[in-house]
Amino acid sequence: MGMTMTQKILAAHAGLDQVQAGQLILVSLDLVLGNDITSPVAIREFARLGKDSVFDRDKVTMVMDHFAPNKDIKAAEQCRVCRDFCRDMDITHFYDVGQMGIEHALIPEKGLVTAGNAVIGADSHTCTYGALGAFSTGVGSTDMAFGMASGKAWFKVPAAVKVILTGSLRKYVSGKDVILSLIGRLGVDGALYKSLEFTGEGLSSLSMDDRLCIANMAIEAGAKNGIFDVDDITLDYLRTHGAAEPVIYRADEDAVYDDTIEIDLSQIEPTVAFPHLPENARTFDRIGDIPIDQVVIGSCTNGRLSDLKAAAEILRGRKCAPGVRVIIIPATQQIYLEAMELGYIRDFIEAGAAVSTPTCGPCLGGHMGILADGERAVTTTNRNFVGRMGHTGSEVYLASPATAAASALTGRITSPWEVME
Numbered sequence: 001m002g003m004t005m006t007q008k009i010l011a012a013h014a015g016l017d018q019v020q021a022g023q024l025i026l027v028s029l030d031l032v033l034g035n036d037i038t039s040p041v042a043i044r045e046f047a048r049l050g051k052d053s054v055f056d057r058d059k060v061t062m063v064m065d066h067f068a069p070n071k072d073i074k075a076a077e078q079c080r081v082c083r084d085f086c087r088d089m090d091i092t093h094f095y096d097v098g099q100m101g102i103e104h105a106l107i108p109e110k111g112l113v114t115a116g117n118a119v120i121g122a123d124s125h126t127c128t129y130g131a132l133g134a135f136s137t138g139v140g141s142t143d144m145a146f147g148m149a150s151g152k153a154w155f156k157v158p159a160a161v162k163v164i165l166t167g168s169l170r171k172y173v174s175g176k177d178v179i180l181s182l183i184g185r186l187g188v189d190g191a192l193y194k195s196l197e198f199t200g201e202g203l204s205s206l207s208m209d210d211r212l213c214i215a216n217m218a219i220e221a222g223a224k225n226g227i228f229d230v231d232d233i234t235l236d237y238l239r240t241h242g243a244a245e246p247v248i249y250r251a252d253e254d255a256v257y258d259d260t261i262e263i264d265l266s267q268i269e270p271t272v273a274f275p276h277l278p279e280n281a282r283t284f285d286r287i288g289d290i291p292i293d294q295v296v297i298g299s300c301t302n303g304r305l306s307d308l309k310a311a312a313e314i315l316r317g318r319k320c321a322p323g324v325r326v327i328i329i330p331a332t333q334q335i336y337l338e339a340m341e342l343g344y345i346r347d348f349i350e351a352g353a354a355v356s357t358p359t360c361g362p363c364l365g366g367h368m369g370i371l372a373d374g375e376r377a378v379t380t381t382n383r384n385f386v387g388r389m390g391h392t393g394s395e396v397y398l399a400s401p402a403t404a405a406a407s408a409l410t411g412r413i414t415s416p417w418e419v420m421e
Contacts, residue, residue, distance in 0.1 A: 002252025004160040005227050006195040009135040009249050013118040021159035021256070029059065030134075031112060032147040033121030035103055036064045040081040042122055045145035054089050055151035061093035061112060062086055063103035066360045068096070071367040101332025101358040104128040104216060104300035109332055114238055115230045116247030120144065120153050125300050125382065127218045130227035131211035133234055133248060137225045158224040160195040161186075162257040165202030167266035172416035174310065175210030176302055176380065176400035179217045180271040182263065184281025192222035194258060197251065199229045202265045208237045209306040216301045217382050220278040270415045272378075273398035276386045284415045290397075294377040295320075295408040296389075297401050298329025298356070299363045302380035305335050307401040312344035314405035314416060315351040321411030326353035327369045329361060353408070365389050371396075378407040 003011065007019050014025040034042055039062050046054075054060045062082050067075035079096070086094035095106060104125050113119055115133030119126065122144040129136035139153065147153050163182070183190075196218045198211075206214075211228050218226030228234070230248045238246055272287060274280040297303070297311050308330060320326045328348045330336035336358065339345050348355050362369030363381040371377055371390030376397065379389065384396035399407070402416035409419055 001256060002254035004195060004251045004255045004257070005197055005229070005249050006135050006160060006225060007157055009116060009118060010155060010157055019157045021157050023157045025155055025157060026152055027118050027155055029120060029147055029151050029153055030117040031119040032060045032144060033103065033107065033119065033123070033126060034062045034144050035066050035123055036068055036075070036079050036082055037066045038122030038141045038144065040078050041141035042144035042148065043081055043085045045142050046148055049145065049149050051149045054091070054148045057090050058092045059151065060089070060091055060148050061107070062091065063095045063106055064097060064100050065102050065358070066364065067366050068100065068359060069357065099333065101335070102300045102303055102360055105304055105331035105335070108132060108212065109241060109334060111238070111242035114243040114246045115234060116249055120147050124219045125216050127223065127225045128212055128216040128300065130215040130218065130225050131208065132238065133228060133230035133246065135225055135227065138219065156193070158193055158195045159258045160197050160255070161191050162260045163196055163198045164260065164262045165198060165200040165206070165265055166262065167202050167264045168205035169265045169268060172310070172402040172420060173268050173270060174400045174402065175206060175213040177268050177271040178210070178263065178265065179214045180273050180278065180281045180398060181268055182261070183217065183221045183273070183278045184271070185261070186221045188220060188277055188279045189222040191218070193224050196221065196223045196226040198226065199251070202263070203229060203231055204233070205265060207306060208233055209304045212304065213301050217278070220382060270400065270403050270417065272403060272413060273384060275384055275395040275397065278382070278384060278398060287413055290376065290413045291411060292324060292378050292407055292413060293375040294369060294371065295324060295326045295404050296329070296362050296369055296377060296379040296381065297404050298327070298331060299360065299381040300331065301382040302401050303329055303331030303335065305338055307380065308335070308339045308344050310401045311405040312347040314402060314420060315353070315408065316347045318351055318409055320352040320408045324408055324411050325369070326351070326408045327356060327362065328353050329356045329368070330358055332358055362389050378404050378413055380404050
């Protein structure tokens with residue numbers, strides 16, 4: 001029986017010639033990741049194991065991004081636990097304020113993941129690195145602790161859904177619109193504990209930023225991971241960012257999939273996920289006049305340079321609507337610097353937006369943009385559950401950077417096609 005991309009990576013890292021869906025295996029890991037929320041729990045569990053060192057100081061990384069720069073005393077204490085541990089364990093890749101970024105943008109930027117890797121992170125959006133042809137998935141803090149100690153993790157081998165991409169995206173349509181459309185078709189549990197495997201000639205029209213965004217939100221369809229075929233765009237990105245030598249796994253011709261979905265990228269339109277689930281995806285023929293209070297452009301999903309470019313192109317020379325708070329958060333320090341050099345930061349500030357240092361901030365209702373009762377936000381983040389960005393009476397609408405920027409100009413949920421045509 002043939003294997004999928006994910007199954008081949010897991011088999012190789014388990015030292016097996018063959019695996020099949022549902023099989024329990026012990027997998028060797030290439031990277032173990034934590035942040036300032038999840039790592040302290042893992043560190044406490046690690047201490048209970050009685051270990052005096054991690055399995056490999058180069059393969060454990062922590063990024064202070066969720067409540068950093070520290071928003072309160074509790075956040076400061078959480079970060080101190082991580083700082084002390086990484087100092088004591090001599091962790092090579094520890095990223096704090098001034099050097100850090102939002103973890104799932106920073107890790108690829110630093111070249112810490114390559115094609116063929118097996119990666120776990122104590123954060124659900126660790127599935128982002130599937131864009132690079134790696135198996136990567138989120139785990140709990142206890143699994144992170146075991147991974148730091150042993151370099152291994154237990155998995156049930158996932159079944160798979162094959163997603164065949166054709167065509168090319170139209171102007172002002174991006175990977176965010178693709179994944180919102182797909183989640184709208186699948187539902188939030190439509191790929192539960194499965195691998196979403198992206199392939200097809202349409203891949204050539206997707207930038208790496210598009211792919212990172214799509215893989216990032218695989219979890220929002222319930223998937224164990226998302227993964228893309230490795231092509232020249234992947235390999236060029238890995239070389240540019242100094243990643244280790246890639247190992248490329250292709251699905252077998254006779255690989256078994258639970259389902260196959262075809263997406264013509266040329267038919268994707270600007271899409272918005274309405275409260276309170278990412279599956280509530282609508283195109284603008286089904287969106288009425290919905291006023292908003294806030295716009296957030298950033299996060300591990302859409303805080304990359306191409307995202308800021310899309311927003312800057314729409315906001316340049318214009319003003320944000322009166323009464324709408326617009327917050328821009330570059331995902332890493334490098335992205336911030338490049339956006340500054342390209343003039344995007346000036347575009348944002350002159351339009352009336354606030355620009356923040358890299359942080360997860362408002363995405364999880366942490367800080368830097370909390371919503372009050374009854375307020376509505378258009379945001380490029382990845383979740384819109386009840387109370388996700390603040391008060392349980394607030395509403396979160398998920399959208400692309402282009403749609404978010406267009407909405408910032410009009411003060412209502414607006415298609416970029418409306419303001420740019």
